[in-house]
Amino acid sequence: MARPHIEPFCDRDVSFKNMNLSGFGNGMRFKMLSLDTDSGACSITVQFEGGYKQNPGFSWSEMEMIVIDGELQYGDHTIRKGHYLFVPAGYAMPAISSEQGALVLMMYNTGEPSHVESDEHHALAQVGLHHDIDSYMDIPWAMGNVVKPSVAAGCLIKLLNYNPISHAMTFLYCMTPAFYQDNISYHDCAEESYHLWGTSWMMQFGDVPTGGYFWRPAYINHGAFASELGCIALGRVDSKLFNHFHYNPWSTPVQNQDRSAARLYQRDPLLYKWMVSHSHNHPHGPEDFEQNVHRHDQDKVSDGKTHSHWHGHDHDHHHD
Template structure:
């Protein structure tokens, strides 16, 4: 499984020698996200010299997208915007990148393995399907997003769509001023690299070189596109259905101490500073001291976990609020919408991805809609401050 990577600026990654087996030349890669189980990876690659590799068969579904520079595939030369998709098990022609070229490079459902062959006439591997795709995306026209749901102002260029799994890769452009206040979750994972522009949303700032990998069902939203709009190369391991939440709220509870109707009977002057603790009318009362002593005792209790330690107190508070809401409803449902226990797929946690709550699941119209999940604390940028620490 891949970790949740949310709005990390690529400059926060270190460079490694590029894992481009069988090629000649020098290149480095930044590993945006990696699946340590099967070798799938999303990478940013820079070529320090001309680099080339002869015909061969990839072990993974493999994609190359040129951000800057030049790619030549089987004699066809393409500059910035060049895109190449090679299915696993299908013989690919020779490939070359010019010195100084910068690309996005993706492997899916396999590692960096590459087996040389004499030519593209070599036989396919058993089970191989699909065809090689070569595109000049700069020459393609933008189409309005066809799916119902998103606000108007989104445009798309389809690069690759798997007819069996629904996995697809596309360029997406949001016009300047495009905004959507709703929160959304999807049945599939979603990842994107910002190739141009600037957008703000609840996880932080999307600008040039910003990347995220968001597991299935993690709720996100509140988008606003800034001057000039924004463009991403976006991928998902299934059809990107949008399940929206609006008018969202979180309920917090507890016992009031120094506010509310009881304040007149038991006034507590927590605003007093240490300069006001002497004699006279501002001196702390017995009630004040009792509250302070209770607080000190609480902090000294070995069974108490203070803020910032142990389980996240914010998540615990949300869980307690959910429990309270269920107890107040005789039917076992909350007032937050449908009970998430009735929204899970029947076999959600018994398949090969049972260990990964955020893994995408095949979903068809009419199936139960899975509830969103809280994001874990994802890998994120630290030096650029691209994440607000709360998420959604």
């Protein structure tokens, strides 16, 4: 099961709990924002107490982190408010400590929080994917129209991470003071956001204040939006972000999904036809992940037709 819809939620309304998982240091406290109870993947607000120390080591899960407040020592570097890290699974991080304490947002994307003490990366770690940056100081704001169709002017973004296979993205976004957008959105991807500072408003869920958070599965209506004084937030999507805009506040997620399928039919009619008419529209297992599949180019099938496709399992193909 994927994560449930969490919205509205504000982490300031709940208290910290002690992190008791092995490998982490004493003085790490967390608030659970959203959790996939099957995989353990989760997003958490973490308070590292002053004096916190953690030995070098890696996680079994991909992890992203942004410093909300305070300072952390990350190996030789002091990282502060706005510093973002992308840490692939199995990547051995240097020692981490905090003299005065730090508040951070941590996202364990593929499994539960874990820390295995090690000076070396795991043999299978995709080490080159690691990157980090001071997102407040070292990246300029860009127009929000890099995603089509565009959000209204006055919503700016800074891209922090992009997965070229899944099109998953992590980004900062900023609503400028007096921003508003009057239409309603939904997407084909799940969407997550944490308000680092400031308040925005949404027609369906009300105010999202500092510390406000949502995990929103695909096809859920959201918007109109507004922000009186502006806000800055970290956003994340788990696959390709397309803004389906409309003005019907009563449409259901199933109706939104159907409308998206109709759009796919118009945009890529052959792809749509292939999906729905070749018995491929069944749930696929983990063997279908792109890295593991093999390509059958122009397989001859019994009726003499040729076709080409990707898959990693045996099954019948029905042609009419």
